[in-house]
Amino acid sequence: MPSFQTTPGTRDILPPDAARWRSFVEEFDAVVSLAGFQHIVVPMFEDLGVFQRLGDATDVVTKEMYDFVDKGGRHVALRPEQTAGVCRSFAQHRPLPPWKVWYSGPNFRYERAQHGRYRQFDQVGVEALGSDDPLLDVEVIALAVEFFQNLGLRNVVLNINSLGDSGDRARYVEALSQYFQGHISELSPESVATLERNPLRVLDSKRESEQAVVAQAPSISGFLSDEAASHFAQVKQGLDALDIAYVVNERLVRGLDYYCRTTFEFQSTALESAQTAVGGGGRYDGLVEDLGGPATPGIGFAIGLDRTLLACDAEQVFPHPSTKADVFVIDTTGGMQALQLCQQFRTAGFASDRAYGGRAMKAQMKAADKSGATYAVIIGTDELSQGVATVKSMVDGQQEEILLDAVVQHVAAQLGKVNS
């Protein structure tokens, strides 16, 4: 048993998975950059108050925060998500709106780990601040759709809803609260507790016994102001115009309190587990103001890396990037030749690798095979004395002797031929 292992809910992303993570982010970068979103990096921890603005009724804030007092007496917390940090950044620096940014990186929530749920988990996401144009909502949603498609995912369903403006939302919550109070005997003890903290969340219950009560609950749509209803209608029109399929789900309330108007969530139907939400987001028109900035509307989404990658596995798409070497240098004369040749290949831009420790030729050949190299360059005592190297194709086994000085050029030419 090793002395230490990863702390609960955290894990090492080992090769080759880490490479896949990286290309996941690169793919996201490519998609959102085309839409004018620029990269932003915000701190991994901030003043606790920044995150408390997410809402005092959300578990993310009340139960799951990694907060601590630092050596300077500041009460800080590891970020549970990045939207609040981005909004704080906007309030702090006052960039010119519309401000469209994207991010990636780890977030932290203290909860029990499960399939697709970890205490340290990575997300990619975008935030667009400074416009309440419903067609911006559409653009943002379309980016996520585009990204999922580029990954190769086909079984991702888009759910959308509107929570209305804060006044609408308040009236709805009141009505919902009354409704559930009237049916309190049909609710589980857990839901009764939830009802006191955040009636909206009762709609999310997965407990079989109360599905009927939940289904009969009043819908948000009846509480939307004309303005909010019109906004939502335009969002739907925009989605239709882009031929983006969606399901209006009036039970979709989402967990962070700051959401208003448009909210959406992407569910993977390929995932069997409890965590099927691979991404989600919505409007948060009051958040920047809450953080001391000017009244600024905003919308964004976050996509979970782990879950989305699990969905990719389930659909057998987005394979790991290749790590094949171009050439593997085998040296049975002590290793100095391999050292130099590898260096030359790398300088020339070719992926080259070798074995270490003076292993037998057969062992080195095995290593060459495992490296996936297209060519093996062999230097034994015979070759060295003649100033040549044997260049062997690992594909068809053909080999020929090439002057040592010309090996890199030769193999480079051959690889160029193969690649084109």
Add this chain to the structure above:
RNA sequence: GUGGGCGUAGCUCAGUUGGUUAGAGCGUCGGUUUGUGGUACCGAAGGUCGGGGGUUCGAGACCCCUCGUCCACCCCA
């Protein structure tokens, strides 16, 4: 935080109703006479059975505690 399953070599797992030096496959390393891989064969290294306590003549196997992990609730990406 609540409930349940699990925790044996790097990985995936076997380990009869508790009984001598804990096994397999994969992987790793080495070899199968003449310097060359992907198949086959042979061999080797590598666990004291998550940790602690207890029951017993004797425990990987039974009991308790603890840690970890997985799943569900919850929460959310």
